[in-house]
Amino acid sequence: DAKTTQPPSMDCAEGRAANLPCNHSTISGNEYVYWYRQIHSQGPQYIIHGLKNNETNEMASLIITEDRKSSTLILPHATLRDTAVYYCIVRITNTGNQFYFGTGTSLTVIP
Amino acid sequence: SQTIHQWPATLVQPVGSPLSLECTVEGTSNPNLYWYRQAAGRGLQLLFYSVGIGQISSEVPQNLSASRPQDRQFILSSKKLLLSDSGFYLCAWSVRQDTEAFFGQGTRLTVV
DSSP: OOOOOSSEEEETTTTOOOEEEEOTTTOOOOOOOOEEEEESSSSSEEEEEEESSOOSSSSSEEEEEOOOSSEEEESSSGGGOOOEEEEEBBBBOOOSSOOOOOEEEEEEEEE | OEEEEEEEEEEEEEEEOEEEEEEESSOOOOOOEEEEEOTOOOOOOEEEEEETTTTTEEEEESOOOOEEEEEEEEEEEEEEGGGGGOOEEEEEEETTTSSSSOOOEEEEEOOO
């Protein structure tokens, strides 16, 4: 079962930063937070992940609160191609290391 | 580099017919393998995962089964399809808990 909650939808103006929040209040100390996005009828695309520290790559930044109960994905300069469903996932740390997807946030970038 | 292959891309099957979807991974060894299903307008539901050859864990009771006959091959099957089996089926693989999972492009199954 998903261990995260996200707003169902958000809008963002093209060129502005998109800040997508995620709550994961029951996260365990060794569980990672992952972000994926899915464009219609395609497989999910990996964006970024982190454990405790903030992370940045060429796609986005991930800000994790000190208590690790929530995080924010930041797309610094949203483009129309960033319109997608964004999933915040807490990865279970056991033998299978399963990913459980929630319902995600549908981000619409507006021209 | 690692790649994941999933086929077919689309499939239309009658109710009661069998199903076999195949997924293969190249460029890695002993991956964790996963099957997900996405119903129309819904999120991804984990169906099965496997940590090794012949080792299958089922997440939800259903009309489907999975098998892993080789290290990098994962098969999703059904003996008799139901209308409710329609959906977008995705295969994925990963290595360790601190690395990402990579997804195939999916199979869109329509049971008629």
